[in-house]
Amino acid sequence: MSKPVPSKVARAGAAPAVPRHELFFFNYFRLGQAAVYTALAFRPEHMVWPALPEPLFARLLGMAYLLAALVMVARTRQSQHRPVLVVCAGLVLDIVAALFALVLMHDVRMGISMMLAVNIATGALLLPLRLSMFFAALATLGMLGHSFFDLTETPGSSDRELVEYGLFGAAYFACASLCYVLGRNIRASEALAEQRGLDLANLSQVNELIIRRMKTGVLLVDESNRIHQLNESAWMLMGNPSADQRDLGTLAPELSRRLYHWRTSGKLDESATMLADGTPEVVPRFSRLAPNDDSHVLIFLDDTSLVSRRAEELTLSSLGRLSASIAHEIRNPLAAIRYSAQLLAESTDMNDADLRMVEIINNHCSRLNEIIENILQLSRRERSRPETLDLSRWVHHFVTEYKQGNDLGADVLRAVSGGEPVVAVADPQHLQQVIWNLVQNALRYGRLPGEPARVMLVARHSEAGVPIVEVIDRGPGIPPKVAAQIFEPFFTTHEYGTGLGLYLARQMSEANQAALEYVRVAGGGSCFRVSLTPPARSATALPAVAQA
Incomplete structure (x- = not known):
């Protein structure tokens, strides 16, 4: 997704970016203006109007102005990165050329003054307000100065030119003000249209991405x-x-x-x-x-x-809530039965057959209590609290704790890890429950007949660099048809199993953005692999790594 685009609407009074087409128009108008000056300076000899007191200077003025206008047109594209400076230089050139043209071509002073008004107005479209007023004032003062100079040199002339130039000056200020406001509104509209276009393009990309996915x-x-x-x-x-x-x-x-x-x-x-x-x-x-x-x-x-998967999820969710409410109702009478059986077992008046019956009651009470615990875990979806874990240290710590709390007898449980840290992000309590469940299954079912169980808890990086924890046993393995269903809820091949252990382990793994899968081991045995999430940043020095 593309990133949001900031607004580009220019504030009033700021020096905005000059649109290229306006700068082209400004330079091309100057070129036409210079061509008019040159054509008047090179008029045929038989034409007596306009009068040229100094034909040579008039021609030099026309050619110099035309050459400067051609250079500015040719360099319009290169001037885009400094537009205000280029516009200011062009207006200075236009005002100076107009003043010289008034002196050398006095008969066409009205046309020269009107063309200069176009220069001032176009400059106001492109410049801030203060610069626009400055050039309007400069043109007005130049023309009034020229008129005053003519009046002092020709005492018998009329005051009409002074009034005319004064009116042109007022027109310059009016044109500059109006064109500045117009230019500001145009720039704001263009910026808003550009922003709306970018927003529309972003929205179109978002819609396309949503539809595609x-x-x-x-x-x-x-x-x-x-x-x-x-x-x-x-x-x-x-x-x-x-x-x-x-x-x-x-x-x-x-x-x-x-x-x-x-x-x-x-x-x-x-x-x-x-x-x-x-x-x-x-x-x-x-x-x-x-x-x-x-x-x-x-x-x-x-x-x-x-649709079927969604219906299955809803069914399991409803079943979990229903089972939890039933489990709560069963727990109290179950506790009473178990307590009574324990008291009965302490009686001295019971024969061996009665003691066997009490043992059966206790065993089935323990199994029923385990089923209730699994059902309650199914209904409780606790939010994961991920931490950064060093799996190499974590597996050794887990094995030590497990041996302290459980009598393994002849069975073997050992941790295997390399010398380097295997860093992952997961909830330690969830990971503890997942691995505990897998180790319990491996010790219970992952053994050959008449032999002790041999289980390894391995922490390593996969070939793709993903941190993984594997529980490997050397038992008979799981047939392919059974392996395809072992993670389904309530599926079990053991007469006393609940069918919820592996399902709960996978659910907890997915809650931690991890993946639990079964991998068949060549030569016999089973491997349950938990692929965890690596940390977002690579840590060269491992910070206070959490353990179990």
């Missing part, structure tokens, strides 16, 4: 059954067709048939169908882009496997 397949089909667009889910549900295959009838004949039936009759077939071999079944839905317009149709493909 939707679990529901989406296709856009025209009236000739040609596919215009489809997202990733639709592409996979249709069997991963190549990019040049766009005909719906060829790719998915059944979907094309249902679309035709919906277009002609308006009825929707809601039965599930498979669009390609090896893909999940889908339920197609159709929608027009516009009412009463069949030119383009949106097709939505609902994956039935996703």
Whole structure:
């Protein structure tokens, strides 16, 4: 996702970035103005108007101004990074050239003054207010100074020119003010339009990403059954067709048939169908882009496997809550039965048969209590509190604690780790429960007949650098058909098992962004592998690493 774009609307009075087309217009107008000055200076000899008291200086002025205008036009693109300086230099050149033209071509003073007004107005579009007023004042003072000079040199002339130049000066100030306000509004509108365009582009990218990553397949089909667009889910549900295959009838004949039936009759077939071999079944839905317009149709493909998984999750969640309430009700009478059995076992008047019956009661009470504990864990989804763990130290600490709390007898449980730290992020309590459950299963079932169990707890990095913890035994292993179901809830092959241990272990692993999987060991045995999340940053010196 693209990053949010900051607003670029210029504040009033600030020196804004000059749009390229306005700077081009400014320089091209100057070029035309210089061409007019040059044409007047090189007028034919038979023309007596305008009068040129100094033809040579007038021609030099026209050629110099034309050359400067050509240079500024040629360098417009290179001047984009310093526009204010270029505009200011151009206005100084225009005012100086206009004043010299007034002296050398006095008969066309009205036209020169009017063209200078265009220069002042265009500059005001591109410059801050203070600079715009400065150049308007400079042009006005220059023209009034020229008029005053002419009046002192020619005492008999009229005061009309002084009034005319004064009026032109007032027009310069008015044009500069109005064009500055207009330019500021134009820049603000352009900046707002650019911002809206960027926001729209960002929104379009977000919408495209959402549609592309939707679990529901989406296709856009025209009236000739040609596919215009489809997202990733639709592409996979249709069997991963190549990019040049766009005909719906060829790719998915059944979907094309249902679309035709919906277009002609308006009825929707809601039965599930498979669009390609090896893909999940889908339920197609159709929608027009516009009412009463069949030119383009949106097709939505609902994956039935996703719906089934969602229904299964809801069922398990409801079952967990129901089982928890039942377990709470069973716990109190169970405690009373167990306590009574313990008291009965202490009686001295019981024969061996009665003692055996009491032992059976205690064993089944313990099993029932374990079932209740598992059901309560199923209903309690505690939020994980991840910490940074050194798994190399953690597995040794776990094995030491486990041996202290459990009598292994002839069974062997040992920790294996390399010399370097294996750093991961996980909730220590959740990881403790997961590994404890896996070790219990390995010690209980991972043994050959008549031999003690040999279990290893290994901490290492995978080939991809992912931190993993493995519980490995040297037992008979798990048949492939059984291995495909061992993580399902309530699935067990043991007559006294609950079928919840491995399911709970996988749920806790997923709550810590970890993955629990079964790996068959070559030569016999089983391996349960927990792939954990590496830390976001690589630590050269390991900080206070948490243990169990």
